[in-house]
Amino acid sequence: MKRYSRITGTGSFLPPRRVTNADLVAQLAERGVETSDEWIRERTGISARHFADAGVYSSDLGLEAAKRALEAAGRSAQEIDLIIVATSTPDMVFPSTACILQNKLGANGGAAFDVQAVCSGFIYALTIANAMIQTGAANRALVVGAEVFSRILDFNDRTTCVLFGDGAGAVVLEASSKPGILASDLHADGKHVDILCVPGHVSGGGVLGDPVLKMDGQAVFKLAVGVLEESARLVLAKAQRSASDVDWMIPHQANIRIIQSTAKRLKLPMEKVIVTVDQHGNTSAASIPLALDFAVRCGKVQPGQTLLLEGVGGGFTWGAVLLNL
Numbered sequence: 001m002k003r004y005s006r007i008t009g010t011g012s013f014l015p016p017r018r019v020t021n022a023d024l025v026a027q028l029a030e031r032g033v034e035t036s037d038e039w040i041r042e043r044t045g046i047s048a049r050h051f052a053d054a055g056v057y058s059s060d061l062g063l064e065a066a067k068r069a070l071e072a073a074g075r076s077a078q079e080i081d082l083i084i085v086a087t088s089t090p091d092m093v094f095p096s097t098a099c100i101l102q103n104k105l106g107a108n109g110g111a112a113f114d115v116q117a118v119c120s121g122f123i124y125a126l127t128i129a130n131a132m133i134q135t136g137a138a139n140r141a142l143v144v145g146a147e148v149f150s151r152i153l154d155f156n157d158r159t160t161c162v163l164f165g166d167g168a169g170a171v172v173l174e175a176s177s178k179p180g181i182l183a184s185d186l187h188a189d190g191k192h193v194d195i196l197c198v199p200g201h202v203s204g205g206g207v208l209g210d211p212v213l214k215m216d217g218q219a220v221f222k223l224a225v226g227v228l229e230e231s232a233r234l235v236l237a238k239a240q241r242s243a244s245d246v247d248w249m250i251p252h253q254a255n256i257r258i259i260q261s262t263a264k265r266l267k268l269p270m271e272k273v274i275v276t277v278d279q280h281g282n283t284s285a286a287s288i289p290l291a292l293d294f295a296v297r298c299g300k301v302q303p304g305q306t307l308l309l310e311g312v313g314g315g316f317t318w319g320a321v322l323l324n325l
């Protein structure tokens, strides 16, 4: 019998400190950085984001999201034999945030590792977990996207610091005789490293280079809309489905204009698109599982429906997963 993988539970967590555009505008004004609620909302669709307090790490946010996903799946941490954490803001250089999370969960013994594909990280991680389950390398996985992007923002750079937030989302993915994940599609093009990066690194006891996010927003925007459409078409073709079979698109939440333009190119009405960027900002690898869990818990997304998940981010990386919930 063919072996598939299915999502059996979702969970998410936002750090309690909610920062509205008005809060951020006031904080930035104290540094002499000029921006406005109107600019942020009109250009990005963002109204608020959450920031983690000092001393709270990606593994802490991931832990809460993971506990909720396990509870929704009716599983204990001890039943998990694979943990993949997608993050670009790991707790440490090493060990992986997945190992730290595994220990916090008390799920010790199974495989655990991080995936670094920036905002496409959750799509990469879900694809790897699916492949490992299909080949029998794992039976029950916890796939987490967790980020504290507030730690790598330059709050003197108004073109980037208004865009991002912190949070975590998680799914439990289990072996199944019925298809959950129908197809996935992954890509990267390393020639675009410079348009979205944090160029600093740890060396000789210090940080060398710039440890804050640098982005050419317009270049990212242009690339994003093209590759998101292409990847959606490729994943649908692989699964022998068409856009009209999609009940919900759950895209990476970077900018409402990127989301709208992808939906339009795919002829998907916005009523079929899950949008959380207004309340979460861009939480990088956490954004898709956060949006998925939000949509499940508010009852929009129902079991049995077909979901198109897709992401794009630094690298440049992009990809999509088509699944039946």
Ligand code: UT7
Binding pocket: 034, 035, 036, 039, 040, 043, 044, 119, 158, 159, 160, 162, 196, 216, 217, 218, 220, 221, 224, 252, 254, 255, 258, 282, 284, 312, 313, 314
């Ligand atoms: O997760 C994947 C990573 N990120 C993305 O997907 C982001 C992709 N890019 C974007 O979302 C958009 O390019 C941005 C939201 C970053 C920028 O929007 P834009 O419409 O491309 O604006 P722009 O960069 O063309 O800037 C327009 C103007 C500029 O002023 P001038 O040169 O026209 O006088 C900027 O200096 O807006 C100015 N500006 C701001 N003004 C107020 C840039 N940031 C701000 C700001 N507040 N925060």
